[in-house]
Amino acid sequence: MFNKSxxxxxxxxxxxxxxxxxxxLNRTIADVKAESEKHNFNIHYALKANTNQQILKIICNAxxxxxxxxxxxxxxxxxxxFVTESIVFAxxxxxxKEIIESLTADIFCFNCESIEEIKVINQLAASLNKKAxxxxxxxxxxxxxxxxxxxxxxxxxxxxxxxxxxxxVMEVIKNSPxxxxxxxxxxxxxxxxxxxxxxLLCTRVNEIQQWFSSxxxxxxxxxxxxxxGVDYHEPDKNAIxxxxxxxxxxxxxxxxxxxxxxxxELGRSMVAxxxxxxxxxxxxxxxxxxxFIILDAGMTELIRPxxxxxxxxxxxxxxxxxxxxxxxxxxxxxxxxxICESSDCFAKALLLPAxxxxxxxxxxxxxxxxxxxxxxxxxxxxxxxxxxDSI
Ligand code: LLP
Numbered sequence: 573m574f575n576k577s578x579x580x581x582x583x584x585x586x587x588x589x590x591x592x593x594x595x596x597l598n599r600t601i602a603d604v605k606a607e608s609e610k611h612n613f614n615i616h617y618a619l620k621a622n623t624n625q626q627i628l629k630i631i632c633n634a635x636x637x638x639x640x641x642x643x644x645x646x647x648x649x650x651x652x653x654f655v656t657e658s659i660v661f662a663x664x665x666x667x668x669k670e671i672i673e674s675l676t677a678d679i680f681c682f683n684c685e686s687i688e689e690i691k692v693i694n695q696l697a698a699s700l701n702k703k704a705x706x707x708x709x710x711x712x713x714x715x716x717x718x719x720x721x722x723x724x725x726x727x728x729x730x731x732x733x734x735x736x737x738x739x740x741v742m743e744v745i746k747n748s749p750x751x752x753x754x755x756x757x758x759x760x761x762x763x764x765x766x767x768x769x770x771x772l773l774c775t776r777v778n779e780i781q782q783w784f785s786s787x788x789x790x791x792x793x794x795x796x797x798x799x800x801g802v803d804y805h806e807p808d809k810n811a812i813x814x815x816x817x818x819x820x821x822x823x824x825x826x827x828x829x830x831x832x833x834x835x836x837e838l839g840r841s842m843v844a845x846x847x848x849x850x851x852x853x854x855x856x857x858x859x860x861x862x863x864f865i866i867l868d869a870g871m872t873e874l875i876r877p878x879x880x881x882x883x884x885x886x887x888x889x890x891x892x893x894x895x896x897x898x899x900x901x902x903x904x905x906x907x908x909x910x911i912c913e914s915s916d917c918f919a920k921a922l923l924l925p926a927x928x929x930x931x932x933x934x935x936x937x938x939x940x941x942x943x944x945x946x947x948x949x950x951x952x953x954x955x956x957x958x959x960x961d962s963i
Pocket of ligand 1: 618621639662761763797798799800838839840841876880941
């Protein structure tokens with residue numbers, strides 16, 4: 573991803589900024605496309621992972637659909653020319669305004685998460701003289717074995733409709749002339765690296781499908797959500813996630829009926845590895861147990877470590893590419909940001925080459941849920957995006 577001449581260019585740019593390697597993005601996208609097409613699977617990019625226009629353009633041009641979780645994401649998808657019939661709109665709390673705008677735009681499908689939501693969509697669709705296509709997001713009660721903040725498919729989570737509610741849901745749909753049930757939707761969580769939970773999901777979806785077919789309810793679309801994890805520890809070695817094995821699990825274990833189309837909503841796996849947060853060392857300060865490297869990027873630019881204690885590989889680019897010192901991994905540092913919160917910490921007791929004021933650092937695998945989750949806290953300015961094709 574990096575080389576000497578690139579880092580020399582970085583030295584001329586004000587930090588912090590997000591750097592996007594479009595070669596990695598293009599290679600990742602080509603792989604998702606090739607592997608999903610083998611099975612006729614439809615991919616909707618989960619905009620929540622990264623909504624940068626240039627990234628949306630590349631993904632849209634490759635022919636992917638869009639998975640949105642707010643009215644503004646639907647608008648961003650439309651603005652960036654995602655095909656309207658490829659836009660799905662999910663979320664436990666859609667506002668009337670968001671529903672009306674999406675109905676007016678005639679998006680492909682609403683992923684519905686509660687009985688009340690179905691009733692409201694029916695009313696709003698009636699007022700617009702429209703029929704809303706919906707998929708029921710069903711909580712499959714499958715444990716994704718990931719961080720508890722990003723586990724979504726358990727009964728205790730706020731997401732989806734529980735299996736035991738289906739009778740009541742179908743009663744409501746029967747009495748909702750402006751609703752057309754077309755699909756079932758599932759999403760068990762994010763950053764899932766072990767494929768076993770996806771196999772369990774397939775088994776569960778097969779059971780749930782039986783409930784519908786035994787009642788002669790036709791389901792034409794199955795949406796399995798997203799969740800495929802990426803390698804935060806070895807971003808160079810494993811720059812492209814194993815889409816082949818991921819889709820193979822669904823091909824093998826999911827019972828797909830003749831008239832059914834299968835959809836996925838991938839976010840992180842498509843964009844995480846192409847992004848790095850580039851920051852400069854402001855100060856190096858002696859501590860009691862370890863020294864501190866204070867960067868000019870903090871939790872305001874990348875909140876994942878503070879929020880989920882998540883690991884991101886941290887590299888001292890200046891030392892790695894320009895140091896003549898052979899004793900590179902010598903010192904233990906806490907790598908922190910400038911924000912007045914103790915949780916503003918990227919890594920503790922990390923072994924790094926001797927670091928100094930002015931050294932450039934890269935925080936890797938930040939293309940997904942990085943820039944989109946940035947905060948204005950402390951009146952911080954938004955870190956800009958730099959793309960590999962324009963540097
Ligand atoms: N579909 C639904 C319904 C979702 O809730 C999500 C992510 C996705 C698709 C995309 O999942 P992915 O392929 O990206 O795993 N901010 C957290 C991740 C939150 C994920 C929310 N839902 C993080 O930084 O790890």
